[in-house]
Amino acid sequence: MTHILPEKGISKQEIFAQLKQKQQQDFDWRTGRIFCSVYLAGKEIEEIAKEAYSMFLTENPVDPTLFPSLRDMETEVVAMCSEVLQGGENAVGTLTTGGTESILLAVKTAKNRAKALNPTQTEFELIIPYSIHSAFFKACDYFEVTPIVIPLRPDFKADAKAAENAISKNTILIAASAPSYVFGIVDPIKEIGVIALNNNLLFHxxxxxxxVVLGFNRLAGLENVPEFDFSVPGVTSISMDLHKYGYTAKGCSVLMHKDKTYRKHQYYACSEWTGYTLVNPTILSTKTGGPIAAAWAVMNFLGKEGYCDISRKTMNTTHRFIEGINAIDGLQVVGNPEVSLFSFTTTKGNPYDLFDELNEKRWFVQFQLSNEYCPANLHLTVSKIHETLVDEFLIDLKACHEKVQKKGLVKKATEKVTIETVKKLAQNLSSENFEKLGKMLGFSNGAVPDKLALINRIMDVLPPDTVRNTLIDYMNDFYTVNEKR
Ligand SMILES: Cc1ncc(COP(=O)(O)O)c(C=O)c1O
Known part of the structure; x- marks a missing residue:
């Protein structure tokens, strides 16, 4: 076994030299040539978030009596979010570490409330649209709730009637997106709200x-902003991430409830053990106070005016991207996106090849596998920084698209063999075949292949279970110290 913990500590200077070196491997996100994972609104905001985060790095919200500063900042941030979401006098909330944690807690809240109201209930169901984020499936997996997936209408919005038909005695919650990550399209919140109210159900x-974008679009007086918040009758909880379009530090989302009677079911207290008194509003116990302070600082720095200005500009940038993409022969934006994120498909050439070509030009968009409603597509999350990059991106996109079309037929012929082989291997998943399959996909020794088009195309034709297992195997390898990487 190789030893990696140094026998003697390394100097501070050397440590930071090494950290800088490690950082060289990463995507240079400061250029803004990335359309996922980071949200940029300029250096000043980044610095404010960083400084505030560092100030409260060591403070721990696990005990708010020790750190009233964190409790104060959290309640103020939550109150600001409540204003954005029209929560009125009664809405309450909690800061979590991200969207996933907010969603996990929304589902846990619904299950605990159902159990409190009906202690004999043993089956729990959650109604979700086809386009909802994977975090809901994760919540179902963690908390033993059955997901009941409803279809979408031709405009990619949830079919409200199908939601109504899916209600059973086991339903604990209906959820919908504002907007879905996949398409950037808002579900019919008002329609589903009526259904939730009529059936006395929670609606997340x-x-x-x-x-954040929708809220400030409304406050900025933009036209046609879909209604999605507590002003819609029937809505009982909302998750909203500040570490995305709130432009604060990572590790910050808010879970808002219509009032305290709902939030109560989110909390966990333990009296069974012999240690310190434990009552947690969130899943984690000990954590850093950094994200709370960063959110407080950035929100106060930007204020309503700052966010409205960013929102207006980002929507304008998004419309320029959408018009520019739709103007390229063979590319088509999916549906009518209503926020600053969207996906587009290719009617000519393959989107995965296009992804690789764009990558070669140092643009990072996100690929999405095909689904029941839409072929494989590429996804863009637009933020403030993209304002100055629209023209350059569109020029490169057009050039890459033309290149892919020229290369397309040759590639297809050579890859057909591989895809057929992979499909055959997938039919008989012995551990040996599984390893072979992983290797063919380029998933060996945790290595990341240079080109992802073939892998994506193959994943698209494999059964979901195989894709899931392959991804888990890959990740299991990826997080090991590996000299070859
Ligand atoms: C609509 C939606 N919900 C939930 C999440 C999960 O958020 P997080 O990655 O912060 O856990 C995302 C992430 O992109 C999202 O787009």
Whole structure:
């Protein structure tokens, strides 16, 4: 076994030299040539978030009596979010570490409330649209709730009637997106709200990615902003991530409830053990106070005016991207996106090849596998920084698209063999075949292949279970110290 913990500590200077060196491997996100994972609104905001985060790095919200500063900042941030979401006098909330944690807690809240109201209930169901974020499936997996997936209408919005038909005695919650990550399209919140009210059900809005933009679009007086918040009758909880379009530090989302009677079911207290008194509003116990302070600082720095200005500009940038992409022969934006994120498909050439070509030009968009409603596509999450990059991106996109079309037929012929082989291997998944399959996909020794088009195309034709297992195997390898990487 190789030893990696140094016998004697390394100097501070050397440590930071090494950290800088490690950072060289990463995507240079400061250029803005990336359309996922980071949200940029300029250096000043980044610095404010960083400084505030560092100030409260060591403070720990696990005990708010020790750190009243964190409790104060959290309640103020939550109150600001409540204003954005029209929560009125009674809405309450909690800061979590991200969208996933907010969603996990929304589902846990619904299950605990159902159990409190009906202690004999043993089956729990959650109604979700086809386009909802994977975090809901994760919540179902963690908390033993059955997901009941409803279809979409031709405009990619959830079919409200199908939601109504899916209600059973086991239903604990209906959820919908504002907007869905996949398409950037808002579900019919008002329609589903009526159904939730009529059936006395909880209704959660996943506004993780778009809540801040939609909220400030409304406050900025933009036209045709879809209604999605507590002003819609029937909505009982909303998740909204501040570490996305709130432009604060990572590790910050808010889970809002219509009032305290709902939030109560989110909390966990333990009296069974012999240690310190434990009552947690969130899943984690000990954590850093950094994200709370960063959110407080950035929100106060930007204020309503700052966010409205960013929102207006980002929507304008998004419309320029959408018009430019639709103007390229063979590319088509999916549906009518209503926030600052969207996906587009290719009617000519393959989107995965296009992804690789764009990558070669140092643009990072996100690929999405095909689904029941839409072929494989590429996804863009637009933020403030993209304002100055629209023209350059569109020129490169057009050039890459033309290149892919020229190369397309040759590639297809050579890859057909591989895809057929992979499909055969997948039919008989012995551990040996599984390893072979992983290797063919380029998933060996945790290595990341240079080109992802073939892998994506193959994943698209494999059964979901095989894809899931392959991804888990890959990740299991990836997080090991590996000299070859
Ligand atoms: C609509 C939506 N919900 C939930 C999440 C999960 O958020 P997180 O990655 O912060 O856990 C995302 C992430 O992009 C999202 O877009």
């Amino acid at each position: 809005i996943d506004a993780c990615i778009g809540g």
